[in-house]
Amino acid sequence: MNLLFETSREGHGCSILPPCDVPVTSLPETELRRKELRLPQLAEVDISRHYSALERRAHGVNNGFYPLGSCTMKYNPKINDEMAALPGFAGIHPLQPAHTVQGCLEVLATAEQYLCEITGMDAMTFQPAAGAHGELTGLLLIKAYHQSRGDTGRTKIIVPDAAHGTNPASAAMAGFTVVNVPSNDKGCVDLEKLRAAVGPDTAGLMLTNPNTVGIFDEAILEITKIVHDAGGLNYYDGANLNAVMGVVRPGDMGFDVIHLNLHKTFSTPHGGGGPGSGPVGCKQLLADFLPLYYAKKAGDGYAFVQPAQSVGSVKAFYGNFLVVVRALAYLFTLGGDGVREAAQNAVLNANYLREKLKDTYEVAFDGICMHEFVLTLEKLKKEQDVSALDVAKTLLDHGIHPPTMYFPLIVHEALMVEPTETESRETLDAAAEIFRSVYEQALRDPQSLHDAPTTAPVRRPDEVAAARNPRLRYQF
Numbered sequence: 001m002n003l004l005f006e007t008s009r010e011g012h013g014c015s016i017l018p019p020c021d022v023p024v025t026s027l028p029e030t031e032l033r034r035k036e037l038r039l040p041q042l043a044e045v046d047i048s049r050h051y052s053a054l055e056r057r058a059h060g061v062n063n064g065f066y067p068l069g070s071c072t073m074k075y076n077p078k079i080n081d082e083m084a085a086l087p088g089f090a091g092i093h094p095l096q097p098a099h100t101v102q103g104c105l106e107v108l109a110t111a112e113q114y115l116c117e118i119t120g121m122d123a124m125t126f127q128p129a130a131g132a133h134g135e136l137t138g139l140l141l142i143k144a145y146h147q148s149r150g151d152t153g154r155t156k157i158i159v160p161d162a163a164h165g166t167n168p169a170s171a172a173m174a175g176f177t178v179v180n181v182p183s184n185d186k187g188c189v190d191l192e193k194l195r196a197a198v199g200p201d202t203a204g205l206m207l208t209n210p211n212t213v214g215i216f217d218e219a220i221l222e223i224t225k226i227v228h229d230a231g232g233l234n235y236y237d238g239a240n241l242n243a244v245m246g247v248v249r250p251g252d253m254g255f256d257v258i259h260l261n262l263h264k265t266f267s268t269p270h271g272g273g274g275p276g277s278g279p280v281g282c283k284q285l286l287a288d289f290l291p292l293y294y295a296k297k298a299g300d301g302y303a304f305v306q307p308a309q310s311v312g313s314v315k316a317f318y319g320n321f322l323v324v325v326r327a328l329a330y331l332f333t334l335g336g337d338g339v340r341e342a343a344q345n346a347v348l349n350a351n352y353l354r355e356k357l358k359d360t361y362e363v364a365f366d367g368i369c370m371h372e373f374v375l376t377l378e379k380l381k382k383e384q385d386v387s388a389l390d391v392a393k394t395l396l397d398h399g400i401h402p403p404t405m406y407f408p409l410i411v412h413e414a415l416m417v418e419p420t421e422t423e424s425r426e427t428l429d430a431a432a433e434i435f436r437s438v439y440e441q442a443l444r445d446p447q448s449l450h451d452a453p454t455t456a457p458v459r460r461p462d463e464v465a466a467a468r469n470p471r472l473r474y475q476f
């Protein structure tokens with residue numbers, strides 16, 4: 001497919017600009033561009049077709065089932081985008097005085113109130129731009145807290161091995177040493193190993209819950225108590241809140257700080273790089289350290305305040321504000337009961353599909369799961385030389401986006417399946433049928449799975465080369 005630069009033809013174009021209604025002044029000579037700006041010249045219709053063609057080459061939630069574990073690729077109601085497109089939200093400038101954007105500050109303060117209610121926290125910042133960015137921010141709060149008490153020996157963050165991959169990375173970025181704690185055979189934190197790991201050097205623990213094998217840790221109260229008793233704080237990776245929102249609250253389970261992924265659970269389409277939002281909620285003991293630009297009720301209106309011992313800005317201005325607008329519209333639509341029902345259906349759908357598949361595929365951990373489950377294709381790999389990758393690529397030919405592959409790392413030949421609550425029983429039945437037929441195909445004709453996909457525009461890209469040598473610039 002040609003790039004826009006390659007489709008460009010001299011003289012084609014479409015500038016529809018209104019007449020200038022301000023005085024024209026020219027820039028000083030030194031500030032002027034010396035070379036022509038090389039922008040593609042295209043008619044609007046060609047641009048529109050280009051992007052539509054691009055869209056057809058990808059698989060999105062609008063094309064079919066998208067059970068990409070840990071990503072919560074659910075359908076996002078269009079009304080939320082309509083709300084975010086309202087000119088009063090979409091057309092503002094970040095430097096506008098607060099009294100001219102009171103409605104926007106109210107959105108931030110109201111979203112904070114709702115999400116604190118859902119998570120059991122006392123305060124929340126919307127500055128972080130994504131989940132991992134929220135993790136870093138939350139860890140900076142933990143660090144600032146210990147430092148403010150002169151407790152400088154707390155340099156370690158405990159991360160169980162069933163945590164999301166970003167957890168240890170964020171802890172390292174925040175300057176902590178990462179201490180790994182293994183899981184037991186149920187996929188939960190090994191309590192004895194945790195007890196042995198905590199001490200006067202423990203700054204805190206990061207728990208992904210439900211964890212990356214889709215399991216709600218049954219000893220969660222015990223875990224947070226062990227860490228608190230050792231003087232550490234508890235961080236809840238709440239990117240998987242889709243499974244528990246409206247049912248249980250991390251703040252009631254001994255957690256001091258949490259991040260959410262609004263672009264997963266709270267209705268912003270994601271994939272392709274953003275924009276996202278990873279708000280960080282915390283208990284009162286950390287609220288003074290929150291980043292700058294904290295929207296707060298002040299008299300009859302709202303104002304931005306600076307928390308007394310703020311860790312500073314973690315992003316320009318106020319975060320990805322329109323993602324927060326979508327989240328609030330979603331919360332208004334669902335209401336308290338709807339939030340709980342969404343979580344219950346997410347869990348029901350995952351268990352329904354797991355039950356339908358468990359006689360064909362091997363499920364990595366037995367028993368009821370939360371919003372996702374993990375299959376292991378180790379046996380198929382050994383006996384038929386068909387890998388998780390081969391199965392994933394074959395599913396593409398059947399109109400299903402592959403589940404997450406080779407993650408979590410503690411399961412070999414893993415496929416992590418997350419159906420989400422927005423899929424109907426009919427969709428799940430049809431998907432189960434396809435999963436099963438792919439398995440039979442692997443037993444009958446393994447080679448055909450090595451050749452898949454045959455219908456996708458790109459067959460098997462060299463993923464290592466794409467990651468190591470990305471071509472990010474167009475060479476004229």
Ligand SMILES: *Cc1c(COP(=O)(O)O)cnc(C)c1O
Pocket residue numbers: 070071130131132133164166208237239240261276278
């Ligand atoms: C997606 C995810 C993250 C990271 O979120 P990003 O927005 O991709 O940075 C962290 N933890 C868990 C459990 C996740 O599923």
